Amino acid sequence: MTAKRKPAHPTAEHAPLQLEHFLPYRLSILSNTISQAIAEDYQRLYDISVTEWRVMAVLARFDGLSAREVAERTAMDKVAVSRALARLVESGRVSRSIHDDDKRRSVLGLTDAGWTMHDDVAPMARAREREVLAKLDAEERAWLERILDKLQPAKR
Amino acid sequence: MTAKRKPAHPTAEHAPLQLEHFLPYRLSILSNTISQAIAEDYQRLYDISVTEWRVMAVLARFDGLSAREVAERTAMDKVAVSRALARLVESGRVSRSIHDDDKRRSVLGLTDAGWTMHDDVAPMARAREREVLAKLDAEERAWLERILDKLQPAKR
DNA sequence: ACGTTATAGTTACATATGAAACCAATAGCA
């Protein structure tokens, strides 16, 4: 039909997304950049993944959790937790025993080696967080806190 | 040595991270939740992954990019882009030709089918973004914008 | 007590992802 070659869909009609101003996209980049920076710290020193570190962090705070509870607290799915635990138990950083009253449940906790590593890594993680937050002034930090609270998919 | 069982590392000495207040962790959850919600929309309607959609979104805005340029703009690595493009070309949503002056480069763009899909998906993505932002008032949205600008790892 | 349903956790399979090796074309430079 059309004799001449022309853009079948002139841009004006399309309103393409501007990724650089699109919230989900920006969050994704920011989140990955930050998490990756922290992960490099402990992956360099210890051979451990992000998911494994999160499991350890949660067990540092709540001793004796079951795997399901760890999954809840880390927002990871139970398969990921199961695998992380397999490696952590294997590498001697997490202890696992069986719940007295419910033999399905495991009772998890950091071992001495786990604590040693935790006490080395936690300050590095906090330092990285501080580096990021240092780009903001006090007022901005307060708003960020507030905004995250409101956006956070209501948990628990 | 120790006769009695006691915590080898009393919590007070450890200062464990509180994940629920730890910025990188919160960002990660938030980002995944939002991206997932959007992805469900177009994955249900079209059989397409997040990375593929991002490539399409960028080509909708910047016609004729090379694969490397797409990788830059999407912050994806070139392998991921290569694979996404293979599927997109295969499914007829993206056209690929070879650059006149540099035969290594591809010249990429949406096909008519690609545009049709784009014009269907883009409004849905925007609607999801609006849903998220609706949880904030105007002032909070303005601060969020500003904060993201400052935290954004300086690009380009 | 007994059969049914639900829960904790693991395993299997299929797919996604990243690092490094690779191929082809171009750029730099003697």
Added chain:
DNA sequence: TGCTATTGGTTTCATATGTAACTATAACGT
């Protein structure tokens, strides 16, 4: 020109991840 280094892009391989199926135990209703 001809040799080397660089760049665009794809392929390979090893690892990670999600879904669904599975095992074992516990809870529930009768």
